[in-house]
Amino acid sequence: MWVCTSRLIKSLxxxxxxxxxxxxxxxxIACDTCPVxxxxxxxxxxxxxxxxxxxxxxxxGLWNVKSxxxxxxxxxxxxIHGSWGGGK
Numbered sequence: 580m581w582v583c584t585s586r587l588i589k590s591l592x593x594x595x596x597x598x599x600x601x602x603x604x605x606x607x608i609a610c611d612t613c614p615v616x617x618x619x620x621x622x623x624x625x626x627x628x629x630x631x632x633x634x635x636x637x638x639x640g641l642w643n644v645k646s647x648x649x650x651x652x653x654x655x656x657x658x659i660h661g662s663w664g665g666g667k
Contacts, residue, residue, distance in 0.1 A: 583613075626663075627642070628653070631648075
């Protein structure tokens, strides 16, 4: 799971201890970038779920994977379980 945010919010999350919890879960925090620009080809992804309509639209063409547009809570559940209603 990736959590995309601004550097300012990441700094606040660091101070409050949230970054440590997020990263301990195996998630990665990406700051000040559009996830469309992140390198993904070497990670073996087959499906991406997101709460961003922009990312859901661009992912199939740029990364050659399936995408799903979900509510944030559903994205977290998909990350926990490794699947969602639209596929793995």
